[in-house]
Amino acid sequence: xxxxxxxxxxxxxxxxxxHNGYAIGGTVRTTYNLARSLAEQHDVEVVSVFRTRERxxxxxxxxxRLRSLVDTREGSGPALGPEHSRAAEVFPPxxxxxxxxxxxxxxxxxxxxxxxxxxxxxxxxxGLNVHVARQTRRGPVRLGQEHxxxxxxxxxxxxxxxxxxxxxxxxxxxxxxxAADYRRKLRLPGVRVESLPNSVPRPEVTPADGTSKxxxxxxxxxxxxxxxLLIRAFAxxxxxxxxxxxxxxxGGREHDRLRALIDELGMYNHVFLMGPAHPLEPEWAKGSxxxxxxxxxSFGMTIVEAMRCGLPVVATDCPHGPGEIIRPGVDxxxxxxxxxxxxxxxxxxxxxxxxxxxxMGRAALEDSERFDPARVGSRYESLMRDLLARGSRGLHRxxxxxxxxxxxxxxxxxxxxxRAQEGRA
Amino acid sequence: xxxxxxxxxxPQAPAARRGPQPERxxxxxxxxxxxxxxxxxxxxxxxxxxxxxxxxxxxxxxxxSRSGDPDGPETVRLPLAPVAxxxxxxxxxxxxxxxxxxxxxxxxxxxxxxxxxxxxxxxNDLRSLMDRVPHADRTWLGVYIPYATKNGNLSVRSWQxxxxxxxxxxxxxxxxxxxxGRLYGAGVAxxxxxxxxxxxxxxxxxxxxxxxxxxxxxxxxxxxPPLAAHPVWDLWLRPGGSAEPVRVARILxxxxxxxxxxxxxxxxxxxxxxxxxxxxxxxxxxxxNDLAVRVDAQD
Numbered sequence: 001x002x003x004x005x006x007x008x009x010x011x012x013x014x015x016x017x018x019h020n021g022y023a024i025g026g027t028v029r030t031t032y033n034l035a036r037s038l039a040e041q042h043d044v045e046v047v048s049v050f051r052t053r054e055r056x057x058x059x060x061x062x063x064x065r066l067r068s069l070v071d072t073r074e075g076s077g078p079a080l081g082p083e084h085s086r087a088a089e090v091f092p093p094x095x096x097x098x099x100x101x102x103x104x105x106x107x108x109x110x111x112x113x114x115x116x117x118x119x120x121x122x123x124x125x126x127g128l129n130v131h132v133a134r135q136t137r138r139g140p141v142r143l144g145q146e147h148x149x150x151x152x153x154x155x156x157x158x159x160x161x162x163x164x165x166x167x168x169x170x171x172x173x174x175x176x177x178x179a180a181d182y183r184r185k186l187r188l189p190g191v192r193v194e195s196l197p198n199s200v201p202r203p204e205v206t207p208a209d210g211t212s213k214x215x216x217x218x219x220x221x222x223x224x225x226x227x228x229l230l231i232r233a234f235a236x237x238x239x240x241x242x243x244x245x246x247x248x249x250x251g252g253r254e255h256d257r258l259r260a261l262i263d264e265l266g267m268y269n270h271v272f273l274m275g276p277a278h279p280l281e282p283e284w285a286k287g288s289x290x291x292x293x294x295x296x297x298s299f300g301m302t303i304v305e306a307m308r309c310g311l312p313v314v315a316t317d318c319p320h321g322p323g324e325i326i327r328p329g330v331d332x333x334x335x336x337x338x339x340x341x342x343x344x345x346x347x348x349x350x351x352x353x354x355x356x357x358x359x360m361g362r363a364a365l366e367d368s369e370r371f372d373p374a375r376v377g378s379r380y381e382s383l384m385r386d387l388l389a390r391g392s393r394g395l396h397r398x399x400x401x402x403x404x405x406x407x408x409x410x411x412x413x414x415x416x417x418x419r420a421q422e423g424r425a
Numbered sequence: 426x427x428x429x430x431x432x433x434x435x436p437q438a439p440a441a442r443r444g445p446q447p448e449r450x451x452x453x454x455x456x457x458x459x460x461x462x463x464x465x466x467x468x469x470x471x472x473x474x475x476x477x478x479x480x481x482x483x484x485x486x487x488x489x490s491r492s493g494d495p496d497g498p499e500t501v502r503l504p505l506a507p508v509a510x511x512x513x514x515x516x517x518x519x520x521x522x523x524x525x526x527x528x529x530x531x532x533x534x535x536x537x538x539x540x541x542x543x544x545x546x547x548x549n550d551l552r553s554l555m556d557r558v559p560h561a562d563r564t565w566l567g568v569y570i571p572y573a574t575k576n577g578n579l580s581v582r583s584w585q586x587x588x589x590x591x592x593x594x595x596x597x598x599x600x601x602x603x604x605x606g607r608l609y610g611a612g613v614a615x616x617x618x619x620x621x622x623x624x625x626x627x628x629x630x631x632x633x634x635x636x637x638x639x640x641x642x643x644x645x646x647x648x649x650p651p652l653a654a655h656p657v658w659d660l661w662l663r664p665g666g667s668a669e670p671v672r673v674a675r676i677l678x679x680x681x682x683x684x685x686x687x688x689x690x691x692x693x694x695x696x697x698x699x700x701x702x703x704x705x706x707x708x709x710x711x712x713x714n715d716l717a718v719r720v721d722a723q724d
Binding site for chain 1: 454548549550551552555556594595596679680685686687688689690
């Protein structure tokens with residue numbers, strides 16, 4: 001392994017470990033954005049535990065190597081065998097994806113991490129971070145990414161993470177608020193906890209010019225997105241401005257309920273459920289205002305996407321992302337959660353003032369440049385370099401393992417009756 | 426298609442599963458201009474030698490009609506030319522003045538000597554099609570909307586209408602619907618009417634109501650009870666006493682398929698004849714984006 005000599009000369013070998021790089025999802029998209037940007041300077045691979053399609057839906061780019069460990073495409077490949085029917089022991093049951101993991105994934109991920117030639121290994125979800133913490137061979141930097149938030153994890157998962165994460169070198173969150181939670185509540189001595197936002201590339205379409213009379217929202221039609229609130233708020237908007245309309249892009253289980261609400265409010269000439277769209281950029285660019293009324297946004301990717309297309313965004317000030325993305329009154333508006341009058345008021349403020357809307361749209365374009373993959377990528381790059389330079393893997397690792405065990409013992413002493421995770425790897 | 430890097434897949438498995446398929450081509454970004462024309466920018470994976478990409482050497486974008494013509498599908502060929510300063514891109518234009526028969530057209534890339542390859546959709550910038558208002562002085566209306574098919578390929582939908590009656594706001598009121606629309610290519614004269622024709626009964630009689638002119642626009646209120654007798658009704662606007670009827674449709678925007686996006690509440694209605702069970706009446710857009718009304722038996 002000539003890892004050290006290669007990164008000393010400027011070039012790092014970076015290996016991402018992802019649940020399913022062939023699926024549609026925020027983690028896949030943001031991982032590929034980052035990988036693609038790092039691949040301009042470095043040797044980057046993405047290892048996908050599962051493969052469910054022939055080709056990935058999102059393009060990781062020509063310089064990123066994508067491979068998979070377990071092929072679950074229907075009718076392809078050899079049967080996965082009894083090993084895949086036995087329960088996983090390294091991947092923790094407390095991670096929601098546990099049912100898909102098995103003794104087979106334990107072994108294949110373990111073999112990959114034990115033999116990797118990478119300088120930096122990056123896990124992209126809690127269960128995989130546990131793999132990275134426990135199974136990576138001595139040497140490479142172990143970096144865990146949190147794409148959701150500590151707050152939304154179950155108590156049991158938090159205990160697992162507190163036991164395993166001390167063996168990481170660093171943990172990244174997508175917001176400062178979440179990084180602060182990890183530092184304060186999980187106490188990971190010796191582990192660098194840093195907030196690094198998701199990246200969003202410059203769109204391939206000309207930004208919106210603020211002249212269209214459309215508000216645009218996009219995301220899964222899930223309860224936490226609170227599109228019901230947005231639709232009710234928009235009904236109030238149309239009382240004053242019937243010339244404005246709303247498009248909501250995305251699919252999901254709330255569809256029929258939202259459809260019924262639109263009909264009940266008589267909004268069927270003003271609010272449209274557009275279905276999923278890919279790519280989304282040209283759809284944002286058709287609007288003049290973006291709207292996000294979620295009760296929870298671990299980051300707020302759609303806010304950044306809308307801003308990168310030149311839209312000021314009206315968003316609820318929900319945990320955690322929106323408040324760290326939007327500068328109220330400059331490039332958008334933050335309104336209290338669950339308050340449809342406040343949403344309607346903020347939308348009307350932008351609808352009724354063409355000059356303000358266009359100014360804030362331009363500000364949104366400028367302010368969202370900080371999320372460009374090149375900028376986020378270079379922040380990741382310097383974090384990785386720092387960690388590689390620190391290098392004192394042995395000492396820290398020993399301390400980390402010790403602390404991990406100590407916490408496990410302490411948790412057991414609390415009488416939670418939770419199985420100790422330590423030592424199962 | 427680098428299945429060889431996959432530890433768990435024998436390389437021959439995917440091909441065997443999919444069966445023979447025409448090779449898929451590169452992506453094409455489509456942009457609509459304000460007149461309704463479409464520009465196709467074909468993004469080649471690698472720049473072509475300049476000679477191979479020249480229209481003289483047969484680089485072309487093929488639009489192949491999907492309608493089942495017994496003599497084989499109608500094909501329209503648009504020349505593809507290199508874009509200055511962008512060596513990986515070939516551009517073709519479908520001006521709004523070119524007439525494509527109404528329907529769906531699949532899009533292929535034909536390069537010198539090679540069999541045509543189906544193009545994949547790239548970034549479609551169709552914002553200039555939104556809330557479109559055709560020029561009053563034109564003599565016909567062509568609408569082209571590029572879209573991604575269910576299989577992920579690039580196709581174009583086309584409409585040829587003149588005069589054209591564009592459906593606008595549609596309001597479901599107690600026992601009927603109020604339709605507001607705009608007529609292009611003809612005037613809405615006194616005596617104009619909205620006519621509902623039962624789809625399976627072309628000889629009629631239609632259900633006819635007055636259409637009131639408002640500038641180039643019109644408003645008509647169609648009561649539901651007389652529609653109870655037949656399952657599907659198509660809506661036409663007859664702009665004046667003896668004028669030919671014009672199909673009411675919604676085509677002046679960027680949405681290729683209206684059916685699932687523009688939906689309206691169902692109304693429970695007692696049949697006009699007074700006998701028979703109640704029915705449910707729902708306005709909807711057909712697969713061709715024409716306005717129709719569906720009548721269903723109560724569950």
